[in-house]
Amino acid sequence: MLKIENLHAEIDGKPILKGLSLTVNAGEVHAIMGPNGAGKSTLGYVLGGRPGYEVTAGSVTFDGHDLLDMDTHDRAAAGLFLGFQYPVEIPGVSNVQFLREALNAQRKSRGEAPLSGAEFLKLARAQADLLGMNQEMLKRPVNVGFSGGEKKRNEMVQMGIIAPKFAILDETDSGLDIDALKAVGEGINRIMRAPDKAVLLITHYERLLEYVEPDHVHVLVDGRIVRSGGPELAKQLEAEGYAEVAA
Amino acid sequence: MTTLTLPSRREEAWRWSKLDALRALADQPHGTALIADDHFIGLGGPRLVFVDGVLDADRSTPGRVRVEPLDLATDHPLGKQATGPGWRLTLDTDQATDPIEIVHIATGGANHLPARITLGEDAAATIVETYVGAGWSNRLTQITLARSARLMRSVRMLQSSGFISHRDEAQVGEGASLVSIFLGAGGMDCRVDGALHCTGAAAYAEMGGALLTQGEQNQEAAVSLRHDALDGQSHQTWRAVAKDRSTASLAARVEVARGAQKTDGEQSLRGLLLDRTSTINLKPELEIFADDVKCAHGATVGELDRTALFYLTSRGIAPARAKALLTRAFVADALSRIGTEAVRDAFTADADRWLERAL
Ligand SMILES: Nc1ncnc2c1ncn2[C@@H]1O[C@H](COP(=O)(O)OP(=O)(O)OP(=O)(O)O)[C@@H](O)[C@H]1O
Ligand SMILES: [Mg+2]
Numbered sequence: 001m002l003k004i005e006n007l008h009a010e011i012d013g014k015p016i017l018k019g020l021s022l023t024v025n026a027g028e029v030h031a032i033m034g035p036n037g038a039g040k041s042t043l044g045y046v047l048g049g050r051p052g053y054e055v056t057a058g059s060v061t062f063d064g065h066d067l068l069d070m071d072t073h074d075r076a077a078a079g080l081f082l083g084f085q086y087p088v089e090i091p092g093v094s095n096v097q098f099l100r101e102a103l104n105a106q107r108k109s110r111g112e113a114p115l116s117g118a119e120f121l122k123l124a125r126a127q128a129d130l131l132g133m134n135q136e137m138l139k140r141p142v143n144v145g146f147s148g149g150e151k152k153r154n155e156m157v158q159m160g161i162i163a164p165k166f167a168i169l170d171e172t173d174s175g176l177d178i179d180a181l182k183a184v185g186e187g188i189n190r191i192m193r194a195p196d197k198a199v200l201l202i203t204h205y206e207r208l209l210e211y212v213e214p215d216h217v218h219v220l221v222d223g224r225i226v227r228s229g230g231p232e233l234a235k236q237l238e239a240e241g242y243a244e245v246a247a
Numbered sequence: 248m249t250t251l252t253l254p255s256r257r258e259e260a261w262r263w264s265k266l267d268a269l270r271a272l273a274d275q276p277h278g279t280a281l282i283a284d285d286h287f288i289g290l291g292g293p294r295l296v297f298v299d300g301v302l303d304a305d306r307s308t309p310g311r312v313r314v315e316p317l318d319l320a321t322d323h324p325l326g327k328q329a330t331g332p333g334w335r336l337t338l339d340t341d342q343a344t345d346p347i348e349i350v351h352i353a354t355g356g357a358n359h360l361p362a363r364i365t366l367g368e369d370a371a372a373t374i375v376e377t378y379v380g381a382g383w384s385n386r387l388t389q390i391t392l393a394r395s396a397r398l399m400r401s402v403r404m405l406q407s408s409g410f411i412s413h414r415d416e417a418q419v420g421e422g423a424s425l426v427s428i429f430l431g432a433g434g435m436d437c438r439v440d441g442a443l444h445c446t447g448a449a450a451y452a453e454m455g456g457a458l459l460t461q462g463e464q465n466q467e468a469a470v471s472l473r474h475d476a477l478d479g480q481s482h483q484t485w486r487a488v489a490k491d492r493s494t495a496s497l498a499a500r501v502e503v504a505r506g507a508q509k510t511d512g513e514q515s516l517r518g519l520l521l522d523r524t525s526t527i528n529l530k531p532e533l534e535i536f537a538d539d540v541k542c543a544h545g546a547t548v549g550e551l552d553r554t555a556l557f558y559l560t561s562r563g564i565a566p567a568r569a570k571a572l573l574t575r576a577f578v579a580d581a582l583s584r585i586g587t588e589a590v591r592d593a594f595t596a597d598a599d600r601w602l603e604r605a606l
Binding site for chain 2: 048051071084087093102103
């Protein structure tokens with residue numbers, strides 16, 4: 001589904017990704033772990049097409065298409081979802097308005113009919129309920145005044161509504177209390193565990209992986225994947241630390 | 248040729264103005280009237296249509312509004328040219344009227360129209376004015392609110408070209424409330440000019456709105472608000488959005504006289520530059536002679552938040568629409584001050600149409 005080959009990317013002329021290769025097939029969950037500053041979020045942003053993140057070499061294909069050649073909103077319409085490490089506050093735009101616009105824009109570019117206000121609300125309410133998010137929060141401005149954990153839950157509600165093919169979830173587990181971690185873990189499984197979907201899970205902790213069991217675990221250090229393995233690698237990292245395992 | 252005396256840009260109050268086009272417009276003839284039937288919001292009250300400053304009686308149901316010669320005194324250089332017949336609304340004690348809608352159609356050339364609004368004690372009125380067409384529309388409106396009178400005014404400037412000069416002069420009496428909200432969402436230049444005077448204790452005055460400019464447009468608001476009595480409150484919430492090589496300017500002044508203790512004045516001027524080539528000028532001014540007052544003011548100019556834009560587009564929203572959503576949210580603070588929902592919705596829709604065209 002996603003094939004990254006020898007990806008090099010820089011920010012303001014500073015190389016961050018230095019030859020990263022990774023293949024994720026449909027039906028798989030991959031976890032990426034790695035020390036602070038390794039380039040994990042950068043990988044997510046480059047895949048999402050964030051302005052300022054310049055790809056200097058390498059290629060990324062998504063469902064056979066050249067992902068790097070697509071505009072950010074077209075990547076979303078093609079089924080890519082980026083769960084932000086730091087979800088953005090948008091004063092004056094309600095969650096409901098934002099998500100309905102987003103979903104209908106995606107549907108339109110796929111040639112599907114837009115959802116009416118009532119249809120959308122039904123869907124949004126159901127997803128908010130499943131993730132234990134207060135209905136009132138749907139009406140509030142996007143992420144404004146949300147706690148860290150509420151923002152992460154909101155990312156998952158968005159993912160539930162949008163129902164992407166491929167999700168990159170950047171530290172969706174950090175800042176969550178124990179119950180929220182469970183709810184988010186179950187949410188990821190429910191929304192994304194399917195033969196035609198795949199997930200790239202960026203995390204620092206093995207805890208989330210107890211709910212969302214990865215098929216593959218990769219260690220990203222200094223812009224490259226230095227080691228790959230099965231779920232046991234996450235446990236080893238947790239016990240021994242990156243320095244030891246990556247050495 | 249008309250001899251038109253215009254204020255000079257060397258005068259501080261007119262430094263951001265671009266009035267040169269007025270000379271040419273003053274000498275041009277009127278054109279032919281457009282059909283204006285869809286410019287009413289439909290609030291169920293009196294309706295007046297002025298074509299080039301002249302009442303179109305066939306299309307008007309003026310209710311309590313009279314059209315008659317008015318003799319208004321003012322020093323304002325543009326306002327004083329609005330002479331001759333004008334409209335007058337006079338409400339006696341406790342009277343109220345259904346919302347009044349006024350549509351000003353300009354067909355080219357220049358048109359001038361004075362207006363007088365006098366509300367007696369506890370009287371209440373809502374007035375919506377809409378400018379459409381082309382040419383120079385010049386207005387002077389004098390307003391007097393007696394004790395506890397309430398006037399809610401919303402003015403939208405939607406001319407496709409030309410210039411709108413709109414001068415308000417108001418006296419707000421004890422416990423009375425004046426709210427005037429403006430929207431510039433057309434293709435014309437404009438100068439919204441106000442001198443509001445809170446003369447009675449606990450008077451409330453508000454003048455604000457949103458100016459949206461693109462191309463080579465030049466729009467400005469210059470408001471001065473004076474508190475003369477105790478316990479007054481005022482708000483000036485203005486938003487300016489400028490695209491291309493356009494200029495939007497906001498100058499807002501609050502004066503608190505020596506006796507006007509406990510005045511609570513709030514001023515919020517914010518500008519959003521949609522292009523590096525556009526200009527926004529902000530000039531907040533406070534002049535306070537009383538010691539026990541609360542005057543909050545803020546003035547900032549910025550660009551759209553890039554991180555927010557990326558967040559929106561990463562969810563599938565096209566860049567132009569993402570910009571429109573953020574700009575709409577930026578402008579909403581000013582338009583949310585409009586009290587009547589139908590009016591607020593109509594103004595928001597006008598702003599949305601502007602955003603769709605511009606982005
Ligand atoms: N705008 C920027 N300008 C310069 N350097 C940047 C910029 N943004 C990120 N970096 C650098 O890029 C490197 C990778 O950052 P990135 O956010 O991808 O790390 P990460 O692996 O996600 O770390 P963490 O675990 O702390 O989230 C860091 O050294 C960071 O300082
Ligand atoms: Mg990160």
